[in-house]
Amino acid sequence: MIEFRSVGKQFADGTRALADFSLTIPSHSTTVLVGPSGCGKTTLLRSINRMEDPTEGQILIDDHDIARRDPIQLRRSIGYVMQHAGLLPHRRVIDNVATQLRLNGVPKAEARRRSSEMLETVGLGSSLHRKYPSQLSGGQQQRVGVARALVHDPNILLMDEPFSAVDPIVRAELRDELLRLQQELKKTIVFVTHDIEEAFALGDQVVVLKTGGEIAQVGSPVDLLARPAEAFVEEFIGLQQGGRRLRVQDAYGRRIVVDEHGRPAGVLE
Amino acid sequence: MSLLQETLAWFSDPAQWSGPTSIPWRIVEHIGYTFFAIVAAAVVAIPAGIYIGHTGRWRKLAVLSTGSLRALPFLGLLTLLALWLGIGPLISIIALAILCIPQLLAGMYSGIDAVDPHAVDASRAMGMTETQIILRVELPLAMPVILGGLRSAVLQVTATATVAAFIGAGGLGRYIIDGLALRDTPRVLGGALVVVLLALLLDGLFALAQRFGARLAYPAAHTAPAVNVLAPSPSPNSRRTTHDQPPTHNS
Numbered sequence: 014m015i016e017f018r019s020v021g022k023q024f025a026d027g028t029r030a031l032a033d034f035s036l037t038i039p040s041h042s043t044t045v046l047v048g049p050s051g052c053g054k055t056t057l058l059r060s061i062n063r064m065e066d067p068t069e070g071q072i073l074i075d076d077h078d079i080a081r082r083d084p085i086q087l088r089r090s091i092g093y094v095m096q097h098a099g100l101l102p103h104r105r106v107i108d109n110v111a112t113q114l115r116l117n118g119v120p121k122a123e124a125r126r127r128s129s130e131m132l133e134t135v136g137l138g139s140s141l142h143r144k145y146p147s148q149l150s151g152g153q154q155q156r157v158g159v160a161r162a163l164v165h166d167p168n169i170l171l172m173d174e175p176f177s178a179v180d181p182i183v184r185a186e187l188r189d190e191l192l193r194l195q196q197e198l199k200k201t202i203v204f205v206t207h208d209i210e211e212a213f214a215l216g217d218q219v220v221v222l223k224t225g226g227e228i229a230q231v232g233s234p235v236d237l238l239a240r241p242a243e244a245f246v247e248e249f250i251g252l253q254q255g256g257r258r259l260r261v262q263d264a265y266g267r268r269i270v271v272d273e274h275g276r277p278a279g280v281l282e
Numbered sequence: 283m284s285l286l287q288e289t290l291a292w293f294s295d296p297a298q299w300s301g302p303t304s305i306p307w308r309i310v311e312h313i314g315y316t317f318f319a320i321v322a323a324a325v326v327a328i329p330a331g332i333y334i335g336h337t338g339r340w341r342k343l344a345v346l347s348t349g350s351l352r353a354l355p356f357l358g359l360l361t362l363l364a365l366w367l368g369i370g371p372l373i374s375i376i377a378l379a380i381l382c383i384p385q386l387l388a389g390m391y392s393g394i395d396a397v398d399p400h401a402v403d404a405s406r407a408m409g410m411t412e413t414q415i416i417l418r419v420e421l422p423l424a425m426p427v428i429l430g431g432l433r434s435a436v437l438q439v440t441a442t443a444t445v446a447a448f449i450g451a452g453g454l455g456r457y458i459i460d461g462l463a464l465r466d467t468p469r470v471l472g473g474a475l476v477v478v479l480l481a482l483l484l485d486g487l488f489a490l491a492q493r494f495g496a497r498l499a500y501p502a503a504h505t506a507p508a509v510n511v512l513a514p515s516p517s518p519n520s521r522r523t524t525h526d527q528p529p530t531h532n533s
Contacts, residue, residue, distance in 0.1 A: 095400065
């Protein structure tokens with residue numbers, strides 16, 4: 014469980030990113046922080062592994078205040094996937110994946126064996142393991158990024174818009190892959206995105222943020238659709254534009270779901 | 283006898299090939315000055331360059347001061363130091379070191395500065411210490427640029443070390459300075475030729491070293507192409523060539 018208690022963050026230049034932010038992120042499920050740019054979602058994510066330190070309040074992981082933990086040790090215990098895969102161009106794929114294991118003192122041979130297994134798990138065959146990152150496609154690089162973040166079996170996986178730099182088809186593929194992995198692994202995932210579709214697809218809990226890190230609503234995707242707390246949420250999740258206001262029409266004896274412009278969206282079973 | 287023949291005669295004189303004023307010995311002296319000047323400059327430039335490149339602090343000051351150091355006339359600097367501290371090889375080496383600090387420093391900080399910030403950020407997020415980031419990520423990736431800076435520094439010091447003879451030091455400059463004083467043109471020409479050859483040779487060696495550095499930093503560019511050559515590879519490094527080097531400058 015990750016707990017934010019009245020967390021605030023003011024940068025050295027006086028800009029305020031967060032004020033009095035409180036949130037509980039349950040274990041073994043996926044929490045998505047979603048909001049427009051400048052809502053502080055990345056700052057929130059990066060304060061969990063102390064890449065940013067809040068200026069006020071506390072963050073607790075399993076009831077322990079992380080401010081008292083050594084940031085290096087804390088980071089080594091957490092998985093982190095970023096938008097640009099951030100792979101080391103001078104190291105082979107398999108050694109990129111092994112990085113955190115090696116930092117944690119795992120012997121080289123074992124680190125490579127586990128890295129190889131993890132690469133297979135994320136769908137990268139052994140022919141790619143000895144290549145360099147620049148020889149891989151963008152989607153493959155992101156898979157390496159995911160493997161690298163999971164290989165040391167962390168409890169917590171932080172994902173900062175990990176799929177937003179790849180094309181929509183690959184994005185959908187990676188999203189399905191993550192859902193499949195999560196069913197097996199049951200990690201505590203904190204996922205940041207500005208894409209509400211991605212939030213609904215991945216999140217057990219979705220946190221809608223407004224500019225300045227203010228929480229507009231926390232709930233499951235169903236909660237948000239059925240009971241949006243305020244106009245901002247309605248607009249952000251697309252209830253006002255009509256993209257999500259669906260109707261049923263009869264056609265040839267079947268029930269067709271159409272959007273508010275009358276365009277078919279699917280068939281009701 | 284033509285100048286060319288006279289120069290050839292100068293080269294073939296057995297006196298040039300043995301003893302403490304011989305060409306081989308002058309070459310050793312010359313390389314020695316160059317070596318110690320580069321080492322002395324590196325003692326300053328490497329830690330300073332790593333600090334500036336890694337933290338981004340003092341960057342403006344570094345750009346400004348390396349720029350003004352480059353504008354420093356070497357002969358003026360040498361004369362000033364000689365008047366202040368006396369003459370001899372040590373003073374020459376100090377002056378040469380001051381001369382090449384800008385190249386080395388610029389190579390260090392611009393090389394580290396140009397490393398993909400996402401790779402550095404990811405390394406930190408995985409739990410690398412700052413030292414590990416410098417040693418395992420920044421320095422290997424900056425190596426082609428750093429070696430480029432070293433290469434231009436070596437070239438410049440090799441060329442400029444001839445002037446050291448002006449304050450009584452040895453090296454290949456002796457032939458040129460003495461030759462000018464004695465109006466012995468073949469000697470001047472012979473000395474100049476050896477300096478040129480030495481500079482070209484060293485530059486060639488460092489060009490090889492630079493290629494090696496590029497291989498270290500971007501090994502993928504030197505191995506067989508990927509099977510999936512049609513796949514996009516949005517590597518943030520692709521905009522950089524592997525032979526980046528700071529602008530050279532010869533005073």
